[in-house]
Structures are given as structure tokens and as C-alpha cells.
Amino acid sequence: MKKKVRISAYNTNDQIAAQNRALFADHRVFVLNLIGSPGCGKTLLLEKMIGEFRENSGILVGDVKTALDSNRLIKSGHPQSYGIETGGGCHLSAGMIRDHLDRFDLSGLDYLFIENVGNLVCPSSFDLGENTKVAVLSVPEGDEKVRKYPTLFLNAAAVVINKIDLLGIMDYNIEQVKKDCRAHNPGVKIFAVSAQTGEGMERWLEYLRGERDALLASG
Amino acid sequence: MKKKVRISAYNTNDQIAAQNRALFADHRVFVLNLIGSPGCGKTLLLEKMIGEFRENSGILVGDVKTALDSNRLIKSGHPQSYGIETGGGCHLSAGMIRDHLDRFDLSGLDYLFIENVGNLVCPSSFDLGENTKVAVLSVPEGDEKVRKYPTLFLNAAAVVINKIDLLGIMDYNIEQVKKDCRAHNPGVKIFAVSAQTGEGMERWLEYLRGERDALLASG
Numbered sequence: 001m002k003k004k005v006r007i008s009a010y011n012t013n014d015q016i017a018a019q020n021r022a023l024f025a026d027h028r029v030f031v032l033n034l035i036g037s038p039g040c041g042k043t044l045l046l047e048k049m050i051g052e053f054r055e056n057s058g059i060l061v062g063d064v065k066t067a068l069d070s071n072r073l074i075k076s077g078h079p080q081s082y083g084i085e086t087g088g089g090c091h092l093s094a095g096m097i098r099d100h101l102d103r104f105d106l107s108g109l110d111y112l113f114i115e116n117v118g119n120l121v122c123p124s125s126f127d128l129g130e131n132t133k134v135a136v137l138s139v140p141e142g143d144e145k146v147r148k149y150p151t152l153f154l155n156a157a158a159v160v161i162n163k164i165d166l167l168g169i170m171d172y173n174i175e176q177v178k179k180d181c182r183a184h185n186p187g188v189k190i191f192a193v194s195a196q197t198g199e200g201m202e203r204w205l206e207y208l209r210g211e212r213d214a215l216l217a218s219g
Numbered sequence: 220m221k222k223k224v225r226i227s228a229y230n231t232n233d234q235i236a237a238q239n240r241a242l243f244a245d246h247r248v249f250v251l252n253l254i255g256s257p258g259c260g261k262t263l264l265l266e267k268m269i270g271e272f273r274e275n276s277g278i279l280v281g282d283v284k285t286a287l288d289s290n291r292l293i294k295s296g297h298p299q300s301y302g303i304e305t306g307g308g309c310h311l312s313a314g315m316i317r318d319h320l321d322r323f324d325l326s327g328l329d330y331l332f333i334e335n336v337g338n339l340v341c342p343s344s345f346d347l348g349e350n351t352k353v354a355v356l357s358v359p360e361g362d363e364k365v366r367k368y369p370t371l372f373l374n375a376a377a378v379v380i381n382k383i384d385l386l387g388i389m390d391y392n393i394e395q396v397k398k399d400c401r402a403h404n405p406g407v408k409i410f411a412v413s414a415q416t417g418e419g420m421e422r423w424l425e426y427l428r429g430e431r432d433a434l435l436a437s438g
Contacts, residue, residue: 038364038368039359117340119340138258140359140360140382142258148288148337150283164298169388209412
């Protein structure tokens with residue numbers, strides 16, 4: 001019985017995700033779902049992208065409690081950043097995204113960035129209607145995370161390995177991490193960056209611009 | 220309907236947890252449930268405790284996939300370390316613990332250390348029958364985690380702040396973190412340690428010895 005209810009809950013999420021996806025496609029909005037551990041640097045990554053995307057993007061930030069991250073983004077100069085408190089929930093759902101879309105004029109957006117709840121497990125299994133799932137890793141977490149938390153890496157089209165400024169002082173085999181990512185998904189795009197120092201950020205921004213261009217060309 | 224099923228699932232977990240707890244009490248085993256983000260250093264913390272507890276402890280290590288961590292502990296010299304693969308599950312359950320207890324001669328153990336799945340959210344809500352929930356934080360994760368993930372800190376009797384060797388090179392307000400912990404639980408015991416360098420470890424080990432002594436005295 002438990003199984004049945006679970007399947008039905010997933011279906012409902014998938015149905016709403018499909019509606020979200022159709023709405024995003026109508027408005028030509030390229031949507032990213034950023035998933036990573038607590039403290040891997042998702043918010044700082046977004047802060048460092050504001051210069052590029054201030055005018056043409058919206059941001060939704062999920063957290064169990066507080067609006068600390070969305071407030072940080074507003075303070076950093078992003079006008080359209082909103083927090084979603086899950087109230088104990090371990091992941092964002094397609095319904096939570098849908099319920100916050102009226103905050104935006106979608107026809108004015110090129111990108112919607114969704115920062116999921118800090119969690120390497122549960123958010124991987126919930127489609128939000130995004131174009132691309134992005135896994136965010138960070139050097140201090142250790143280099144075996146791809147093997148230990150495979151679901152996300154089977155589904156992520158892009159992986160950002162953040163905090164590479166710490167590679168010099170920590171034991172972290174980045175080549176092994178890349179190899180593990182490709183073992184799960186041979187076509188995955190991998191970006192080694194330091195949101196802190198800016199290293200590698202230009203290539204990541206280029207990827208985002210290219211993906212949106214491809215979306216427009218395909219429509 | 221979804222709610223009803225959930226409540227019943229929790230009750231079943233609580234019932235098994237109560238059975239586990241009674242069994243541990245019968246055998247005078249002091250049981251800790253270590254909960255923290257992926258990469259906060261739970262396994263290294265345990266590795267650095269082996270010298271003290273090699274002979275008189277068991278270890279159960281939960282992971283979504285792989286037995287990397289339990290193998291690490293065996294390689295480090297702990298003879299009674301076993302992995303529990305959750306197969307996608309985001310937390311250990313009381314039933315998973317129960318199903319692995321026949322690996323131990325409980326009457327020969329003083330301690331059972333349980334390393335939960337790396338996740339700051341879901342494991343907080345599942346009683347395993349432990350004496351003490353321990354929250355493990357780490358400096359690179361950032362100093363706002365207690366506010367953003369409150370459930371764990373309402374329930375944890377002890378908090379280990381790990382990787383304090385990185386305090387010098389990272390922006391981390393440890394006094395604010397301690398204050399946030401005490402705001403959730405005024406009686407919480409807080410240990411600032413570096414499992415890597417050994418700093419602060421002696422006080423943490425003393426606490427564990429003291430808690431087990433108190434358990435014996437109370438019986």
C-alpha cells in the first residue's frame with residue numbers, strides 16, 4: 001500500500017512538472033535545477049552569476065527554514081530572487097515551483113535558476129520541470145561523493161565542482177571525480193570552478209548562454 | 220491519505236526503535252547516531268576514535284550506495300565495522316539497524332556507533348533506538364547551517380563542529396554557531412574538533428566515556 005501511494009505522489013509531481021515545463025517552453029525560459037550538499041556553495045555560485053544575469057533571470061531558493069539565501073542574493077544585487085521555505089521538507093517539489101511562478105513576468109525572463117534544498121539524495125528524484133539538472137560538488141566534501149550518491153549523477157546533464165581554490169590544501173582526486181561522473185553519464189558537462197576566486201566561471205557562463213541559444217534555435 | 224500512511228510508517232519505525240533501545244539497555248550498550256552533511260567528516264571522526272574503542276565497540280555505516288566508508292574503517296583497524304546500503308534511501312531506519320544487530324555479540328560491546336547517510340534533513344526524523352543523536356557540522360559548510368536545518372539541532376544532545384583546522388582560512392563565525400545550537404537546545408554539548416589534526420578530540424572522547432559511565436550508573 002505504501003508503494004502505491006508513493007507512486008501516485010510521484011505521478012502528481014511529474015504531472016505538475018510537465019505543466020511547468022510546457023509553461024517555461026512557451027515563454028522560452030531556460031530553467032536550471034541546482035542540487036548539492038549543504039554548504040557546497042550553490043548560493044555563492046549564483047551570487048557570482050548575477051553580473052551576467054541580473055536583468056534577465058529569476059531565482060527561486062529552497063530551504064528547510066529561513067530565507068537567508070534569497071536575502072543574500074537580493075543584497076548582492078539580484079532583484080528577482082525569492083525564497084521557498086519547505087517547512088521541514090527535504091526537497092523542492094514541482095508544486096512549490098508552480099506556486100511561486102506568479103512572482104515573475106515569465107515573458108521577461110531568459111533564465112530561471114532554482115537552488116534546491118541542500119541535500120544530495122532526495123532532490124534528485126523530483127522533477128521540477130527544469131531543462132537541466134545541475135549537480136554541485138565541492139572539494140572539501142571529498143572525492144567519493146559521485147560513487148556514494150549515484151542517483152543525482154545519473155540524471156544531471158552538468159556537474160559543477162566548486163571550491164577548486166582548495167585543491168592545493170586538500171586531498172581530492174579531481175580526475176577520479178570526473179571519471180566517476182562520466183561513468184554514470186558519458187555526455188555530462190563538467191565545470192571545475194571556484195565561485196570564490198572566479199576561476200573557471202567564464203566557461204560555466206558560456207555553457208549557460210550556449211544552452212539557452214540552443215533552446216531558442218530549437219523552438 | 221498520504222498523511223495517514225506517513226504517520227503509520229513513522230509509528231512502525233518508532234516501535235522498532237523502542238525494541239532496539241530495550242535491547243541496547245539490556246546489554247548496557249551506549250549507542251550514538253551520527254548525523255551530518257555529505258563530506259562533513261563523520262567517517263574520519265570514527266577512524267580517529269578507533270584507538271580508544273577498537274575492542275569494545277561496533278560500527279554501522281549507512282550509505283545510499285557502496286561500502287566505501289565501512290571498508291575504510293576496517294582498513295583503519297576497526298574489526299567490527301559493517302556497511303548498510305540503503306539502495307537509494309535517504310536515511311537509516313530502525314529496521315535497518317535491527318536487521319544488522321546479529322553481526323555483533325552485544326554483550327561484548329560498550330558502544331555502538333551509527334554513521335547515518337550523509338544528509339542534514341531526513342535522518343533527523345527517524346529514531347533508531349540510540350541513546351544520543353550527534354550532529355556533525357564542518358567549517359567549510361558555512362556557519363548558517365543550524366538556522367537553516369533546525370530539526371536536527373532540536374533533537375541532538377551533542378554537536379561536533381569538525382574541521383576547525385580550517386578556521387584560519389575560511390570565514391566561519393564559530394561563536395554564532397554555538398549560540399544558534401544553544402538557541403535550539405540550551406543543554407546541548409558542543410565539541411570543536413579537527414579529526415584531521417586531533418585538536419579537541421580528547422574532550423570529545425572524555426564525553427563519550429562519561430556518558431557510558433552515567434548509563435552504567437543509572438542501571
